Amino acid sequence: MMISKKVVVIGAGAAGLMAGATAALYGASVTIIEKNKRVGRKIMITGKGRCNLANNCDVQTFINNVPVNGRFLYSAINAFTPEDTIEFFESKGLKTKTERGNRVFPASDKSVDVVDTMHDYAVESGCKIVCDTANALILEDGAVIGVKCEENTYYADSVIICCGGKSYPLTGSTGDGYTLAKQAGHTIVPLKPSLVPFTSGDKQCKNMQGLALKNVALRIVDKNSKKTVYSDFGEMLFTHFGMSGPMILSASSHIRDIQPDRYIAEIDLKPALDFEHLDRRIQNDFKENSNRDVSNAFSKLLPRKIIVPVLKRWGVPFDKKCNSITKEERHALCDILKCFTVEISGFRPIEEAIITSGGVKTSEINPKTMESKLVSGLYFAGEVIDCDAYTGGFNLQIAWSTGRLAGENSAYI
Helix, strand or coil, X not given: CECCCEEEEECCCHHHHHHHHHHHHCCCEEEEEECCCCCCHHXXXXXXXXXXXXXXXXXXXXXXXXXXXXXXXXXXXXXXXHHHHHHHHHHXXXXXXXXXXXXXXXXXXXXXHHHHHHHHHHHHHCCEEEECCEEEEEEECCEEEEEEECCCEEECCEEEECCCCCCCHHHCCCCHHHHHHHHCCCCEEEEEEECCCEECCCCHHHHCCCCEEEEEEEEEEECCCCCEEEEEEEEEXXXXXXXXXXXXXXXXXXXXXXXXXXXXXXXXXXXXXXXXXXHHHHHHHHHHCCCCEHHHCCCCCCXXXXXXXXXXXXXXXXCXXXXXXXXXXXXXXXXXXXXXXXXXXXXXXXXXXXXXXXXXXXXXECCCCCEECXXXXXEECHHHECCECCCCCHHXXXXXXXXXXXXXHHCEC
């Protein structure tokens, strides 16, 4: 039976707007509390400002792309699938398109269109959005009865915590949700950055700062086990601190126990050429420059910023003539180009991560409703929960699906 309940949602991001609008559509009187003056601040910066809003995949593929507590999401994702998400946005007038890797973007390539769609959906559903900061839950006899904020106190039958993680604090993700969850007695799984750049002690990274490598192959190898923990083909970037870019961010979510110098990046700078064809290509380049210093023979083969680091690793004198390079030296060069290594010393700080790994322990949340098992009327949705996925629209899908489920159940008696 549905009756009009008071529901307070803390946080007007992806999960919060979806949860609030859903609760309102199920008959609840909804107040969404947001400390920023504008809703959806983090949505604005996702997908480099384009907003990768979903991944056009089936449920099992989605679960396979959630390495942390994916099974916890079965009910949520089945109740609101990636297909449902795409249909939802299309029905609200937001045209979408599917790109490489089944990544779904707004056809406009503007994340602001996703934010505006969700804001309008919440308001049109009957949600009241207020600018305030939640400081504490009001608890009584094992149930939540409201939220104490800086400006006002909001009493409610249900409270949904959708404050996000601790990454990108400038968007408002400062870890408030964990403080509120702890107050309610919940366990917080230690927070770690995920989808985050790598740091490296390799001084050559700084010399290559700003170099974007395209169409290269990357392997991340665990030096202890000798196993490849991640491999991909695409783009990466050298920075003053180490490495970043799409492949590096994806790789970071495959490393659960980062330790200094345990992992190494192996970059194939010429993946389109096997060893034999690469050797032939180098021979041709050296023939064209036969009487020149070897250091001047790489302009067609490699980007300028990586030439000196490659030469230093090769160990051949910079002024050695191309026509005097031996077969063994040439093969050694091929080895370097096919496996240019960079030691990984760690992750950049959590504040620079795209998402937070860790959060409210899933065993303390009912996966069929998103309600706390410890406090009646308290719900969770989005990044505050200890679930995180690979890059590609999966993390926003977690927000949409858990928000939808929490919103629906918060409105029921």
